[in-house]
Amino acid sequence: MKPRVSLSLSGQQHATLKAHLFPGDGKEAAVILLCARICGDRLKLLVRDFVLVPHDACERWPDFLSWPGDSIEHALDLSEQDDLSIVLAHSHPGGLFEFSKADRESDSQVIPAIFAGRAARHLDQTWHGSAIMLEDGSMRANLYDKHHQCEPVDMIGVYGDDIVFFWNPDSFPGSAPTRPMAFTESMREELSRLSVCVVGVSGTGSIVAEQVARLGFGDVILVDHDRMAMKNLNRILNSTLSDAQAERLKVDVMCESIQAYREDVRIEAVPSKIDCVDAILKVAMADVVFCCVDSHIGRQICDLMASAFMQPLFDVGVTIPVRQCGPDQFAILDVCGRIDYVWPGGTTLADRGVFTPESVAAECLAEVDAAAHAERVKEGYMPGSHEEAPSVIALNMRAASACVMELVARAFPFRHDPNAQRARASFSLAACEEEFFSEAHWDKAKNALLARGTKWPLLGLPVFDK
Template sequence: MIPRATLTLTVAAHAQLLAHLFPGDGKEAAAILICTRVPGPRLRILVRDVIEVPHEACTNRTDRTLAWPGSYVEQAIDVAERDRHGILLLHSHPGGYAAFSDTDDESDRSIMPCIFDAFEGLHGSAVMLPNGCIFARLYDQHGSHTPVDMVSIAGDDIRYWWRDDLLNSAQRPMAFTSGMTSELSRLTACIIGVSGTGSPAAEQVCRLGFGRVIGIDFDRMERKNLNRILNTTLADAVAGRSKVVTFSERANQYREAPYFEGVDANVMTRGAVLAAAQADVIFCCVDSLRGRMVADRIAAAFLLPLIDIGVAIPTRKMGDGVAIAEVCGRIDYVFPGGSSLRDRSVYTPETLLAESLAEVDPAAHAEQVKAGYIQGLPEQAPSVIALNMRASSAGVLEFIARAYPYRHEPNGLYARTDFMLAENIQEFTAEDAFKTKPTSLLASGAAEPLLGLPALSTEGV
């Protein structure tokens, strides 16, 4: 079952909390989480800020008890109320007790009404265990509470902690097993660009068993697409049908109940962005720099792991003609708080401007599109499905490697994978090879303007 409520935090915030809540003295400790909320039918909560409660400020601090000054709650209210953020009161259970205790219940009954008296919002409490697992619950203004079904972090590895399986939280499912399939059935994947590279990626995540798949694409089918977009027919091309709607209809025939949601829209639209924000992982399979820029911002704002997949076939002059110089693929894995696609120069302000200018000039843009996959060669229906499937498979395997680690070396060594088929070379770049620049977008959620882009603000809706 897809979780109804989830909590997500960055790997840096998780490491900070683990160090503060378990200082090595075997006693309970506390912190307060300031959280944003993702709009939409699924309740996704994002940790925006962490307020540590100093150990020396606490009283009655033992391995099972803790009392801390109300001034820190007041400080959290001052921070959260400005932007109507939520407050989660977090403490540790050094003994590993994987449930809320009677003492925890009594404490919440005392403090939660005070927080709700200050302002209504998404408030609750949480516990961290020595193994890093977090479980949480949310309150309403009447004092009733509901559990957070899943807590996740995405760093070099991706971790999920399920409320209904806390006793086994340290044991991750093994890659390529039924245990992996079972967990994937509870997760949501988003494919941005369901075309040449995106349709094989979407096909794989569907067959892997993701419980829900969101596809985003605004383009229409043409005859030249039929040799590389899966699940399409000549009738689809003749009718000029939506690529993503067509894929959705076919994919939803795989199972008894519909699970694939096709969003027939440009990713540069507000609706598409908010649809993507409902996912647990994003696969970016677009051929535009602006599309990649938006995917990059979605990943940061909504704390989502992002896998960006790109292919290219550069050519070289040979006599009076051209020849293949290389057949390339690139897979970038980006996690919130790590290096972004911009940090890695996948796009820059200059290349975004150049792309925009090309679109303003219809003739120049037509030539750019005409070249297609094979640079320097006008080929309207390139036979690239084998390359696309090679790259998309590498992208999906990258997700599996992160969520269900199977590599012999640390995943941090594989932030980027480049393959060059003509030379039969595969190269890898580590996360620490890229310089990470801070971003105010991190865990900003749906703060206006959405993604920091005025074009996506509510004023434009």
Template sequence: MKPRSTLALPASMHAAAREHLFPGDGLEAAAIILCSRTPGPRMKLLGKRLILVPHAECSIRAEDLLSWPGKYIEQAIDEGEAENLVAILIHSHPGGLLGFSEQDDASDAKTIPALLAAYGDLHGSAIMIPSGRICARLYTPSHCTEDIELVTIAGDDLHYYWHGSPGARPMAFTEQMTRELNRLSAAVIGASGTGSITTEQLARLGFGEITLIDFDRVEHKNLNRILNSTLADADSKRLKTDVMVEAIEKFRGVGSAVGIARSISSREGVLAASQADVIFCCADTLEARYMADLIGAAFLIPVIDVGVVIPTRRCPKSGTAVADVIGRIDYVQPGRSTLRSRGLYTPESLRAEYLRFNNPEAHQRELAEGYIKGTHEEAPSVITLNMRAASACVNEFVARAFPYRHEANEKFARTTFSLAALEEEFESESNFEIDCEAPLARGGLAPLLGLPALKEPRAKDQK
């Protein structure tokens, strides 16, 4: 069952908080996390700003006791009120107690009412232990408390801290991994070649819910590379999402998959993706990658992007020959480099793609090339390449959430493989520039993703 409430933090914020909360003196320390929200139905808080309370400003700092200086509560109110940010008061438990003590309850009884009286309908508190693990809870205006079921940290590794569960992480490829995946949700952008194969793997691995986002319909030329598609589907031009949802529900049950027959550039597509714990971008347009970048940053969701291409070359004897067979997998974590800063698209290339898609003749020429650049193949036999790339895409998630590599995950921000040369190359996160323009933890702030085209429709427009 998916968690009712989640607190998501960028890895950089988590690291800064941990360093401050455990200065090495064995005494408790304090900080405040101001959080935006993901639009419903899921209650997901997104760490947006971190206020570090100076150690010397706390009149009491002991091994199991802490006093909160009022001026930092006031600072949190001043900074959070304008955007209605949720304040989470976090402090350390140097002794390792993963839970709230009676002293913590008494402290919250003094500080939380001040926050709720100032603004908002939701604030909370949290504790961190030396390992970096966090447990948190929320307070409503009636002072009722609710435990935050999941705390996520998306960095080189993906951390999932479940409330009340032991600290040990499941081992990769085990039944315990499947049980945890059953509590998580994935969004897949694109339900065609690599997308259908990625979706099939995610469903059989055990993800609790899979959201498929694709506006396109099945055609006969797709049948050699879209899993679960049939002649009847192509004849009736069924939505690709409907085909995949129906197939998944046959072995996972009703409600295990959701189809969104809209573009990822639509408001409906963005809101659907915002509910996920991880996004797999399996589309073949630059616009989809641009949107995946924005969504991942705004809602603190890791994005795994996959692409395949078969470049050709001129050959004196045959005319055209395969130059290479290439697959690429990029792992994008919130707050670091993006697909944009890695050079996968630019404002100029986005504009050129837009013009092609709004020029029917040029659009058809582009589609005719498909996977194989330099030829006109309507139905290329690329399912073996798609299988290889989609498998690497899903295994990238497994390696991050349930680490099994011999080397650190930081070294594998991008993986590129060549089937022609039988080679794999890897690029580390440090090879790419941080994208400082990404809308980190923007949440549901209007307009959605900062794009006027995604503003909420007026009531009269919905009639």
């Protein structure tokens, strides 16, 4: 069973909320979450902003809280322009991980008032709700529709250096109060509730798709517009001669392969480039995204989606730079791989220089010029060599495995060192070296897209307007 309703917030947001809700005096405290909504085959709420209700403005006790109405009025004002959902959150210092009778009575009075305060010009369906947090940071929440009917938030995802999921025990009875241990059946069971998207299912992407499917993700979304060719057979997993001869879509080949060993998986093939509205809206439903493309445009779109949809993003790239040392003779300079982990609100791929406005513009220009674009594609894995079918599956395996292990290490921690030290991992097989970089290595630009959701134009790009 996958979550019908989820709430996403960044690790940074969660830490700020926790510090305010538990100031150290053992008394309840309050915050108000302002959330964008994504509606599709499930409902996702994304925390865009919040109001920290001043402690001295409340009547606070270890098991009771009364807060001023002007804080809610302020939240209504902030939410009005983009019709954000309001979630009233408070702490339970005593450790009760459920809504008390007083909580439910408070909701029955306040939630209808919040709906009544919504501007008449907003016609879309909306939800408001309430949430609680315990001192260890665990959270659960309820939502109410316009008829004030209550529905539990099944999963709350916190995405930072570590990835944490809080499961509603009413929706998932028997959920362990602690995080599952890596590489266990408990890990697989949790992954079965989650949705993963792999953008690009060629060299590294087919290997990533194979791994996430066998790890046990319940929903797998594959995005790629390209078709099989003979030159792909030496590096795309599960591809066959007949696939190449029939020029089958790569996503169809991978879907068929996964379904041959996973009867419990829900898999969706999206035969499209990622810079397409329909593809972007499909990816918006995923809990986790892997970017396995070899284009700057594709990486830019994935980077923007990670911010707008509050998704943890894992980006992988490999290259084998060469130099010409004589007529038709080349020498390898290095054999390189790079894995970047991006969490919403942290440094982006753009901040890290993985792509630049200039590189995206140049790529767009190359696609307009068919000859130039063909030349760029021909460069492929080995810039300078014009090798169309390089034997790089071993390199791809190394990089793709490191990329998927990055997810496992962050959601089910096992490393001796903090995950914060590994925002990027890069390796040189020629020099037998591996380097790691923390978030502090890059300057972080202001991120206006954070928790934008599916507001038009999508990703803030005019080209994706209605």
